[in-house]
């Protein structure tokens with residue numbers, strides 16, 4: 001596949017070529033300045049550069065800035081003989097007027113590609129370890145907008161679904177509507193919740209994040225809603241809950257699908273009446289919280305199966321934000337990986353390591369079922385294990401990681417229940433164990449028996465699609 005870079009001002013008609021050249025099967029990247037293109041891409045790896053004369057004109061006195069760029073087509077919204085001569089003198093293969101007919105441009109693109117030795121080939125021979133192109137095509141203005149919105153919370157992304165998400169975040173943040181964030185585990189739901197809070201008028205008040213799956217079932221109500229002294233054994237003094245702590249701020253309930261039905265009923269009351277009642281209390285207290293929730297579960301399916309209250313679902317589903325899995329953000333993977341590599345180097349006090357081709361190839365070849373979290377962990381592993389001045393793809397340890405999780409390997413092995421059935425995998429065994437024991441064990445007991453944390457138990461439930469036992473909604 002041929003790689004084409006387009007550099008043009010944001011208002012240039014050349015920008016449109018990004019979309020339709022992609023439809024012809026070219027891999028196209030768009031930047032609004034030469035500096036940006038150089039910062040995020042290895043220009044020599046591109047086969048062709050389509051550049052607006054308005055950009056090129058900035059470098060008439062500084063030709064060296066164009067060194068290492070691929071063969072180029074220059075397009076001009078104000079064509080003139082002088083500009084044409086300048087463009088050709090600066091190495092253009094063709095000089096065309098703008099706007100230009102797409103077929104006409106396509107013909108010149110193909111012609112230029114067929115009749116040039118792509119700079120990328122020469123470059124690849126000379127420097128096999130060149131940094132691969134990173135995908136980033138935001139104008140300074142757009143980046144600034146993103147910084148205000150999503151990137152301020154560390155969300156890196158530029159693919160179409162992420163751009164839409166950033167735009168939605170900006171629109172929704174300033175309102176007080178309840179937001180449901182959906183996406184697989186590790187896709188960045190918590191970052192989105194933070195971005196929503198940071199951009200809201202509540203940003204000077206607390207953002208309280210609670211992972212509903214990580215709190216033991218018997219404690220979740222008192223953790224969220226607080227309790228009165230003596231409300232249950234061990235309640236030696238009265239305590240405010242986390243919802244109260246989020247008063248005037250934002251409450252982020254991650255993995256809302258794991259909230260037991262009893263707690264769902266209480267939460268519904270908070271949403272309907274704007275007040276909370278501590279466990280064991282008679283009086284209610286007014287609270288003003290903006291609720292943001294997240295799940296990677298199909299809540300509608302859970303409603304159908306009786307695991308989730310329908311009335312609560314409709315209260316939560318006022319506005320939905322969708323995070324795509326990392327495997328569907330292929331245009332962003334290199335960019336995120338590079339960011340995470342820098343982050344991991346800083347964290348481990350390593351000299352900044354160059355993001356090399358072999359490393360990028362390994363990253364792009366993987367499916368990332370654990371999404372950005374898995375990528376982050378793999379890169380951290382590689383930083384720790386690699387030699388001082390070079391990051392090595394082998395140290396991502398992706399195969400080991402995929403072939404069996406630690407969770408499975410550390411499973412305790414006492415009773416006959418823990419002997420894997422012949423011909424089954426550890427996953428089959430795990431599923432079998434949970435399904436046969438969950439009616440008589442709490443989640444905590446199940447996790448202890450399996451030698452894993454409650455959170456890991458929950459994560460593996462999600463991965464393997466093992467439903468929780470149904471509790472009565474009283």
Ligand SMILES: Nc1ncnc2c1ncn2[C@@H]1O[C@H](COP(=O)(O)OP(=O)(O)OP(=O)(O)O)[C@@H](O)[C@H]1O
Pocket residue numbers: 154155156157183184185186187188189190191192254296336339372373376
């Ligand atoms: N687009 C992104 N750019 C940079 N880092 C990201 C991005 N998305 C996620 N991360 C990082 O990946 C890790 C997981 O993100 P996060 O905890 O927000 O995911 P999650 O969807 O809430 O996961 P879970 O559902 O398991 O709680 C975090 O360290 C986060 O900083």
